[in-house]
Amino acid sequence: MSTHPPVTPYWVLHPFHAFVLGGVLPLFLGSLLSDYAYWTAFDVQWSNFASWLLIGAMVHTTLALLCGIVGLVRHRHGLLYVLLLAVIWILGFFNCLHHARDAWAVMPAGLVMSAILTVLALVATWIGFSTLRIRGAR
């Protein structure tokens, strides 16, 4: 056991930050699954679901990005995380506009963008929550 005083973590996830970041992946994954359902079943209701799930994903992404920027400014940490969220935000915004198209005009680019966003959201979530383990639980 170390006798050193505990290291004060200089950057951990605030519970609010954890809450908003935790929503990003499920919401993008939901829109991907809904897009896929429309792709296979042609039932336009799935496209409506995808559109609303994307809006939810964008709300969470925006808040997580703001939390990330605050962390970056205050602690000079998390640049990669912030950049990744910024990329997600931009692509997500385009995907929202794309999902405003009528009926099959959403396809196939809407499905492709939702898939990419889901992968990016997974990576962002991974990086975001890693800070807890590395810094907080030592």
Added chain:
Amino acid sequence: MNRPITHVLTLTVLAASLAACSKSAPQLDQYGAAPEMPSPKRDLMPDMTIAKPTEWGDAVPTVPEGYRIAAIATDLGIPRQTLVLPNGDILVAEGRGGNAPKLKPKDVIAGKIKAKGNTAVKSGNRLTLLRDADGDGVYETRSVYADKLNAPYGLAMIGNVLYVANQDALVRFDYVEGQTRASGAPTKVTDLPSAINHHWTKSLAASADGRYLYVGIGSNSNITERGMAAEVDRAVVWQVDAATGAHKTYVSGIRNPTALAVQPGTGTVWAVVNERDEIGPNLVPDYLTSLREGAFYGWPYSYWGKNVDTRVMPQDPAKVASAIAPDYALGSHVAALGVSFSGPAMGAKFADGVFVGEHGSWNRNPPVGYKVVFVPFRDGKPAGQPIDFVSGFRTEDGLTRGRPVGVTVDPRGALIVADDLANTIWRVTPTEPAPTAPAAPAAPAAPPAPAAPEAAG
């Protein structure tokens, strides 16, 4: 995954650059039987140029030389279509309908934006009767003929029976000449499709022999985005038996037949139809067409005949193969909402043809429509370019003073135009009344030319 990523990146960059440069749609020749049509395209955002309303003040719409225009009624509750009764009284259908749930975030946002270009007054849900007892052109008496109706729109008369197409039902009143108020509540002839009412206006015309009524029923979506289940009995014109209320589908695939008129002489039913949006500023032309019984006009699977719309999935090649092209393109996005056959009393130049009220575009830059045009006919068919008949609804600096809807020719020699933004009824008359007797042909100035072959197409 490389390929799709590249694809999406290219698409995004392309869309962003398209949205960034301010663009103005090229003018194409989109009038007549064979309109020029570009390929479908959709930028990141649809082109939106929403009317910014302003007041008429002392200004009036512009009419051709030899005609004058005056407002005969103002402060109405959203006037849409009008009917001239046998004694010269004018009935005005007033109201705002629609009952379509907002399905996507886009519906919430676009709905708010588009509402800015329309009137904010309360829906009248009534028929107003206007009377000019002394024939001086001033409609001094105004009364509510019937109220508590559900967004009345189409009006027609057979004998002494007045038919009104509400947004949910076709109803009838027993009309007595000279009355200013209906003697009682209406009787329902038949229900009309209204479980969802995206394009809610129900247009109406009576057959020349008085046996049938034709009811125009618009689609429940722009292009099937509410699903095909919502499109049962939509984008059709019904033929309704006036005696029994029984109906059959007269034509189908006709996206939004906003006004119907029966051609004098031939008895053919004509319609003006609003076509689909969001595939570019020059697609798809709205049109004027004679209705051929049993015909399929393409919606949703194709437009202007057999041009496939890829936004519809699954597609239906058999339906596309059966689609016929309409008669006459009026231009994309003009939003034709009124049609009426002219007659000799309107003056020689405008005697043979139809007037078309164009409400004006939202999905186009620069805006189009916002006027009443005259489409000349020859041998019972449209021939030649449309001529502006009532214009000046938009100011030089891009504000909108009014938006024409229904147009009705008064056989005494006037065109009645309903304006649902200014909530006004306009009346256009020739300054020199045409002879009331059948117009005598002008003395031939030259020996008759050899009969020209009929222009093809």
